[in-house]
Amino acid sequence: ETTRVAIIGAGPAGLLLSWALQGAGINSIVVENRSQDYVLGRIRAGVLEQGSVETLTRLGVGDRLASEGLQHDGIYLQYAGERHNVNFNELIGRTVTVYGQQQVVKDLVTAHEQAGSTIYYEASDVAVDGLLTKNPSVTFVHDGERHTIDADFVVGADGFHGICRASIPSEEITLFDRSYPYAWLGILADVAPSSDELVYALHEDGFAMLSMRSPAVSRLYLQVDPADEITNWSDDRIWEALHTRLGTPGWSLAEGPITDKSITPMRSFVASRLAYGNLFLVGDAGHIVPPTGAKGLNSAISDVTELAAALTAFYADDESLLAGYSESALARQWRVQQFSRWMTEMLHTSPGDLQTGAFDYRSQLGQLDYLTHSLLAQRMLAEQYTGLKL
Ligand code: FAD
Ligand code: DHB
Incomplete structure (x- = not known):
């Protein structure tokens, strides 16, 4: 041939x-x-x-x-239990x-x-x-x-x-x-997404994200240890961690049957x-x-x-x-x-020693606080997230 x-x-x-x-x-x-x-x-x-x-x-x-x-x-960035919207369309029209x-x-x-x-x-x-x-x-x-x-x-x-x-x-x-000291546990669930846009959240227990595949299917992720195994994560444990890490006042995460779960290294x-x-x-x-x-x-x-x-x-x-x-x-x-x-590094907690970890976490809060209060920084995020031109 x-x-x-x-x-x-x-x-x-x-x-x-x-x-x-x-x-x-x-x-x-x-x-x-x-x-x-x-x-x-x-x-x-x-x-x-x-x-x-x-x-x-x-x-x-x-x-x-x-x-x-x-x-x-746009997307939501969440830290310290507060959710902030970044509107790419308003910022740069994309x-x-x-x-x-x-x-x-x-x-x-x-x-x-x-x-x-x-x-x-x-x-x-x-x-x-x-x-x-x-x-x-x-x-x-x-x-x-x-x-x-x-x-x-x-x-x-x-x-x-x-x-x-x-x-x-x-x-x-x-x-x-280079490798990272964390991995993502991802699930698909038959439940309407609890948010109109994706939520990227930094929590003391680690990163969590709410995404979706359709108006009826949610896709959710949790930061886990790369050596962790999916058999350690019952559906109940996954939902509990998601509620904790994604929780914000006046909002709740709807649960549904989990149809797929796996851990991906980074x-x-x-x-x-x-x-x-x-x-x-x-x-x-x-x-x-x-x-x-x-x-x-x-x-x-x-x-x-x-x-x-x-x-x-x-x-x-x-x-x-x-x-x-x-x-x-x-x-x-x-x-x-x-x-x-x-x-990745802005939104995941480092498992290192306690003192460094505590410093890093607060520094990441400062980073997110800057980002969500600076239009210049948000434009930088918007330009890259929606895609740099070739
Ligand atoms: P692939 O999708 O890997 O396709 C390669 C193809 O080549 C496969 O079909 C494979 O079977 C075939 N192949 C391999 N070896 C041979 C061979 N010897 N002969 C013939 N065929 C061969 N990206 C994101 O942006 N967000 C995510 O949430 C995300 N999740 C991911 C989860 C996992 C488990 C993985 C592995 C990747 C994820 N990615 C994610 C990355 C994204 O899916 C990939 O960047 C994308 O699939 C790249 O497409 P590709 O066609 O280059 O490679
Ligand atoms: C999804 C995956 C990502 O890596 C991301 O940044 C946003 C959404 C997803 O699978 O829906």
Whole structure:
């Protein structure tokens, strides 16, 4: 088999890239090692920057997003038991839209099915070869048969644990990363969200957040120890912690049946290069942010937008954008990294020694107090939360 672009991974990044390339008349094949049901079932991110909404709309996969997405003007920041609204729309005229990653993936899968795209699910032994040549290839086993795809380019959209980044010789790449002394316990609950906009809360017991997926489904998060296990958290214990950390006078959190719960570790990670010969990395394959600030999925969409434009220019005889992809996507990513780290450290309690912890907590209160009382600081938050321009 031959194609112009062989894409590894059918997460949001891979599916969107293949879709964008198709719109530009460039064929591609997607190879995914999990099943379609698994890909569709993964519950992850929930907030789309305004630019991400514009991209999905421009590419013709924004219909359900327009009718079912929940457009939010801002967020609430809560500390010391008080809730403060930050209105991005008033501050800078931009908004965000709450629409689950699962829904984005579902819309892309539907669009690809209608277009008859080639996507191999449940591929095993996926490997890449000839990355430094003009004819890179991808090999894999599907339905017991060995396949080889010869392509002009290979794109690694295979997430943090994928094989593409790992196929770059270790002496050619540096991995920058840091971990955090906390993790997120996330639940989905069948209950109408108790707030019109997301609530990010700093409490002495740790961070908590109220988010949502629809007018009938709430998504809630709690800071927990990274070594903690989900079996330690009964539904009752989760609700009790949420009531404590999100509580504010005159407001109450409505409970409902919990339909999903899991613990996700947090890390910051950036690879020193997103290109190696004719291999390009997009999304989590090249970088990871801690989730506070909701930048993971949005970064993947930004990478894909940029790479699709670069590949389109390449086939129209302009190689400069492709040559500059790695550097330009990394520069954008480092700006996003510092924002995600800033949001994360402002809102989570450090488990360190008691004295340092007590100081840090009060310093974070000062930080939030400044933010909620300075329009300049709020504009800075608004600009980054709703998405920096490419
Ligand atoms: P992925 O979604 O990881 O997709 C990669 C795809 O490649 C997968 O389908 C995988 O099966 C496939 N693949 C892997 N290896 C191979 C292989 N060898 N061969 C073929 N295919 C392969 N972000 C937020 O903003 N907010 C959140 O609340 C949030 N929660 C998250 C919770 C979890 C548990 C995780 C892991 C991430 C979360 N993120 C969140 C981050 C966000 O979901 C990611 O940034 C986003 O999914 C990146 O998309 P992607 O397509 O680059 O990678
Ligand atoms: C969600 C996740 C985030 O990381 C965030 O900052 C806001 C919302 C969510 O899953 O809804």
